[in-house]
Amino acid sequence: MDLLLAALPGEGLPALADSLAAAYGIEAQALEVDLAEAAGLGLLIEEAGRLVRAPVLLVNNAGRGENGAFDTMPVEAHRGTVALNIEATVTLTHALIPILARAAPARIITVASLAAFQPMPLFSIYAASKAFLKSWGLALAEELAPLGITSTVLAPGGIYTNEEVRRKVEAQGLVGRWSTQEPSEVALAALRGAERGRTLVIPGPFNRLVALLSSLAPDALKARAVHARWKWALARTAGPGFAGNRAK
Numbered sequence: 001m002d003l004l005l006a007a008l009p010g011e012g013l014p015a016l017a018d019s020l021a022a023a024y025g026i027e028a029q030a031l032e033v034d035l036a037e038a039a040g041l042g043l044l045i046e047e048a049g050r051l052v053r054a055p056v057l058l059v060n061n062a063g064r065g066e067n068g069a070f071d072t073m074p075v076e077a078h079r080g081t082v083a084l085n086i087e088a089t090v091t092l093t094h095a096l097i098p099i100l101a102r103a104a105p106a107r108i109i110t111v112a113s114l115a116a117f118q119p120m121p122l123f124s125i126y127a128a129s130k131a132f133l134k135s136w137g138l139a140l141a142e143e144l145a146p147l148g149i150t151s152t153v154l155a156p157g158g159i160y161t162n163e164e165v166r167r168k169v170e171a172q173g174l175v176g177r178w179s180t181q182e183p184s185e186v187a188l189a190a191l192r193g194a195e196r197g198r199t200l201v202i203p204g205p206f207n208r209l210v211a212l213l214s215s216l217a218p219d220a221l222k223a224r225a226v227h228a229r230w231k232w233a234l235a236r237t238a239g240p241g242f243a244g245n246r247a248k
């Protein structure tokens with residue numbers, strides 16, 4: 001299908017759009033914008049409204065998150081995560097629902113994470129933002145059904161999307177490797193799930209088992225276990241100077 005792609009400036013998006021257009025004989029438009037800024041988000045909404053052929057799929061993928069102890073990290077980092085993961089996703093989706101409804105049947109895929117299933121000390125804002133997206137996306141599925149729009153929440157474990165992920169996966173040993181997949185596998189699971197109208201897609205049997213066990217355990221216990229695990233894993237990647245690796 002034709003694509004309107006958005007990502008930050010200077011990351012090679014126009015070249016990617018051109019190569020996709022050439023490879024698949026589609027129209028692919030690149031919009032280099034910062035979605036955490038009102039101006040950038042506004043530009044994307046405007047551009048989506050101008051599309052000649054109304055879009056039938058919205059993929060809420062852009063997201064960020066940084067590891068560290070909540071109080072020692074700059075508050076701007078937390079605000080940036082909330083602005084992109086939550087505010088931009090909610091604003092964009094709200095603006096596009098009328099356009100998607102006109103083109104119905106249409107689909108929304110929101111990229112959450114397995115992190116949505118438990119509180120995560122040393123990754124607290126990221127995990128909370130993904131829990132927000134999971135709850136919100138599942139609620140939307142119900143609300144939007146009469147409009148002919150499906151809402152699918154994607155909750156992947158790890159995805160080998162960049163070098164930082166690779167380092168973290170290696171630091172987590174076997175469990176990290178079991179839960180991490182290639183982007184193509186995750187994307188295929190998301191598209192298949194959305195096509196079938198599934199409301200929650202967790203790619204990979206190991207990740208589905210983790211989500212099941214997680215749903216049975218109390219939140220406070222999960223928070224303690226995750227804290228111990230992250231402290232250990234992050235000290236291995238970032239060294240003892242890591243902000244979350246305090247004595248107390």
Ligand SMILES: NC(=O)c1ccc[n+]([C@@H]2O[C@H](COP(=O)([O-])OP(=O)(O)OC[C@H]3O[C@@H](n4cnc5c(N)ncnc54)[C@H](OP(=O)(O)O)[C@@H]3O)[C@@H](O)[C@H]2O)c1
Pocket residue numbers: 006007008009011033034035036037061062063064084111112113114156157158159160161162165
């Ligand atoms: N990788 C994992 O292990 C993993 C696991 C579970 C869930 N996820 C989720 O999967 C999604 C994609 O993550 P990723 O691993 O591919 O991360 P990534 O490599 O950092 O890519 C993030 C994507 O979001 C875009 N983006 C980031 N900040 C933006 C901003 N302010 N304005 C516009 N676009 C922005 C990036 O654009 P640029 O290319 O221009 O930087 C990039 O396309 C995220 O929602 C993430 O939380 C990832």
